[in-house]
Amino acid sequence: KPCDFPEIKNGGLYGAERHRPYFPVPIGKKFDYYCNRGFVSPSGMHWDNIHCTAQGWKPEVPCRRQCSFPYVEHGKLLEWKGSYLQDQSLKVKCHSGYSLPNGQDTIMCTENGWSPQPTCIRVKTCLKSDIEIENGFLSEYDRIYYLNRKTQYRCKEGYVKVKGESSGTITCLQNGWSAQPSCIKYCDRPVFENAGTENNSTWFKLNDKLEYKCHAGYENKYKHSKGSTTCSFDGWSDIPTCYERECSIPLLEKNLTVNPKKENNK
Template identity: 40%
Template sequence: MLFFWLFYLIFFLFQVKSCEFPQFKYGCLYYEEILRPNFPVSIGNKYSYKCDNGFSPPSGLFWDYLRCTVQGWEPEVPCVRKCVFHYVENGESAYWEKIYVQGQSLKVQCYNGYSLQNGQDTMTCTENGWSPPPKCIRIKIECSVPILDRKLVVSPRKEKYRVGDLLEFSCRSGHRVGPDSVQCYHFGWSPSFPTCKGQVASCAQPPEIPNGEINGAKRVEYSHGEVVGYDCKPRFLLKGPNKIQCVDGMWTTLPVCVEEERTCGDIPELEHGSVKFSVPPYHHGDSVEFTCAETFTMIGLGSVSCLSGKWTQLPKCVATDQLEKCRVLKSTDIEAIKPKRNEFQHNSTMYYKCRDKQEYEHSICINGKWNPEPNCTSKWKTSCPPPPQIPNTLVIETTVKYLDGEKLSVLCQDNYLTQDPEEMMCKDGRWQSLPHCIDSRGKCGPPPPIDNGDITSLSLPEYEPFSSVDYQCQKYYLLKGKKTITCRNGKWSEPPTCLHACIIPENIMEARKIILKRRHTENIYSHSGEDIEFECKYGYHKARGSPPFRTKCISGTINYPTCE
């Protein structure tokens, strides 16, 4: 009976679940106009596809298969941008060309006095190419020497300060009002310099924010320098500083919780595991729980979360009898280990004592790896000065320091748009990969019409900057160029064209005594620009003066060879 129900469930899934005709950017199915009437198709079907110039399947191959699965079409993004790196203006270049794919990043070494756009040092391959572009531009060689409160102690004191330099402050007497450090950027010092004050005021309760809440319990009064954190409610994304500080009776800039419209797709499958019942759609902040099969053990977090349209990393289900043991690391810095063993089972705890320290540290064995890694060196994390006030962003007045690895998202002012990346990161004691707010450079009218094709959505009288629309060609026409155009600076990018396809009639081949050399399909059909190869029918040979057997379909026309 169990077998019957299992068979019925599989049969039901394969019958009910199906895939509609795939619409994806920067590529197409081979022979998609012929295949289109066959859709929707059932799970298990696969179709070969190719990508436009400058794009490739995630596998990196020239072509690949698009598969219909329970979760939909895979790969989810069939065509990703290929970015070539070889030369960067005013910077160190590679010895040979190297290919990067969408999402990969590259650190660039600019010459002294130069920097990538907006003071960044890393380029990322995006859907639209390198961001920022591979060009190092001349920057301010330095920040001006600041005029400061006489009560401030400044370190280090220099005659010149260069971009990236830090200044640290303390007061000779009284209380510091403002940050304890600032950084030199290509747009100047940020944040504002502190002052010293004899008496400082305390703060009342921190304010409420729409769609957000304060971490921990509230108090009636907060002392100068105290820090309070905020979180956003599910479906909302925090922009600005997630921590505020009491500074002389006033709270620093509050964060903003903005609605995150992006949702996550189907829950990813976990091998040897299952997900607890959950109903889509999955909004930002939603989580789902996983469990492993009876004879398997979970490695990693038992839940995954939807964050800005993407699921966090899945755990793994490892066969319990195959879990690896952890060996004790041999280190001269470790003085004692409890319990005394050479190896430890999964999920067991090791206590160790470092030389010149009284207290014991501990690590847990997780499938052959210690968590955290036993370490007797200093665990002090570097911190960054308070985040900078980036030009054209909403004001951030904060004195809070951030630890290495922490990130901060910003909001652009009205009529400005965020250019990648959307957040900056504290790394090695400095803020890096600063966002860039650009003028939103006007709206666009309706997208331009093309012969033998049209856009896939309803045309609007007006489009916001950076809006996109897709084109498709009529039956038996081939789309040439990018099928997606984007509104920039009040103008649409160049639209594609629709080329005539070639249909090879049987009567023409019969009259010329030729056949197709390699016939993969019953349909005698070829896209414009595609190679076609003929050969003579049995008993015939190439006629004198005949065109070559290997030819091309050129916008609906074929130069046929002849046999006699």
């Protein structure tokens, strides 16, 4: 299979117009070619030869970009050599508080030069003063947090997150803190005296109502066998306590007396 006229990207064939009428050419035919400024052949030269094979023209990419040693603004390179060829990469270390775009740490020599540009930009930061945690506080003492850094916050005593945890984490994102967390008031499960409940929760949110039932033969201070208590800012509105049921001396008919003569009987 003969080879058609080679289209050399970022370069060209020496004497192209003179050779063009003789294409296609047979396998084994060679031609000298050149690369444009900033590009080199696989051998590192600005010119070389291209030859026709059964698989087509070799080399397949005659001209590759040659990237010069870059200067890194607000950072430094972790290795050094005179130049780099297309598709070769280079490690970069940015100064504290700076980063390559998208948090990368590598630049690559492409057909259009270094990508991304070897410039470290100041990374997004979040300030401790930018967030107010309702009924909570940041656990760490740092004032500035860099992009993607996580930090822990804790709830004040007597407060928890919505799911009951006493602490959580927030992250510094491109648009600021990941959340403006809050901690809500809660009540621990109360101690029942001579009473019980079907509610198995170990903690309760503000305004949660807990219903309870007195044991047989007992009643609460309102003389009821059932009652309820509500979680408030000051704790439970009522203590679920029941007492032995008492009966006062009944009204007796004339000529009847009672023994023993006590005001109340259990």
